[in-house]
Amino acid sequence: MNRRAAPGGVSKAAAxxxxxxxxxxxxxxxxxAAIITGSVAILSEALNSTIDLVxxxxxxxxxxxxxxxxxIEHPYGHEKVESVAASIEGILIxxxxxxxxxxxxxxxxxxNTEVESLGLGIAVIAFSTLSAGAVSLFLRRxxxxxxxxxxxxxxxxLGADALTSAAxxxxxxxxxxxxxxxxxxxxxxxxxxxxxxxxxxxxxxxAGILVxxxxxxxxxxxxxxxxxxARANEPEVVGYHKLRARTTGRRRYIDLHVQFRTGxxxxxxxxxxxxxxxxxxxxxxxxxxxxxxxxxxxxxxxxESPREFRAG
Numbered sequence: 578m579n580r581r582a583a584p585g586g587v588s589k590a591a592a593x594x595x596x597x598x599x600x601x602x603x604x605x606x607x608x609x610a611a612i613i614t615g616s617v618a619i620l621s622e623a624l625n626s627t628i629d630l631v632x633x634x635x636x637x638x639x640x641x642x643x644x645x646x647x648x649i650e651h652p653y654g655h656e657k658v659e660s661v662a663a664s665i666e667g668i669l670i671x672x673x674x675x676x677x678x679x680x681x682x683x684x685x686x687x688x689n690t691e692v693e694s695l696g697l698g699i700a701v702i703a704f705s706t707l708s709a710g711a712v713s714l715f716l717r718r719x720x721x722x723x724x725x726x727x728x729x730x731x732x733x734x735l736g737a738d739a740l741t742s743a744a745x746x747x748x749x750x751x752x753x754x755x756x757x758x759x760x761x762x763x764x765x766x767x768x769x770x771x772x773x774x775x776x777x778x779x780x781x782x783x784a785g786i787l788v789x790x791x792x793x794x795x796x797x798x799x800x801x802x803x804x805x806x807a808r809a810n811e812p813e814v815v816g817y818h819k820l821r822a823r824t825t826g827r828r829r830y831i832d833l834h835v836q837f838r839t840g841x842x843x844x845x846x847x848x849x850x851x852x853x854x855x856x857x858x859x860x861x862x863x864x865x866x867x868x869x870x871x872x873x874x875x876x877x878x879x880x881e882s883p884r885e886f887r888a889g
Contacts, residue, residue: 589728592719593637596731599712600630603705610701622705622745624673625738625772631669632734635662636727643727656825659727663783670776674769681762702746709739724827737775741768789823797822800831800861801887807856811849813841816876818888832867836876846870
């Protein structure tokens, strides 16, 4: 297992550790500001940072576990642990958003919308906006270096936080300018709605991986193009069908049935299938290809292939 830093960067675990330290510090600042100002919008920001902290811890554990090599109990590896972790994160996000929506509605109905010490609140959220953007950029760069879905998700989450923090900042500024304190709770409700959408989207993406959802059409087109390039050097190959693919973390698992020309011996077909597999894997990168060998007599018109499978 390789947990060393990529050239020019830090390790995945260290990058996730930076996110943990940042969110822990930000939570303390936001909770203090929410207590002093009584702002439900800042409270929602503090809760969101708490969720970010949980997400960062999940990412930290996930990037370490996902890199563990396959073993007897997990012969296909541990990459799906990142999707399990993402599902948990999505549930936490939605739960926190529902709490804020209920609290905001309660304050609006009770008329308890007073916001104090706006200057402090504005300063804390301004710091949150700028720092979240900076940490998000750092994590995005590390995610690209390591090709890490977990770090990329953490970066995207913090990037969204930077945008929503900017919205809260605008709300607090409007309260100070207009004196309409209800704007604080109203913005909190809108902001929480955005959090619910984010949580649902995270769960949907994670569920797609856990149930072996097929890659998008453009990715399948890329796989077929790689097969065509590799097939050009294998004259014994007359066609293929039942092409399927799934994605787990950054790795693709591809299987297909390949038909070989009549007269090709089993040994030759076996050797050519290995060469075809190696060429496809080298072309795509981070892919594992499984080929089932068939005779030419099993070939049919690709247009007659079942709709759920691709053929050529």
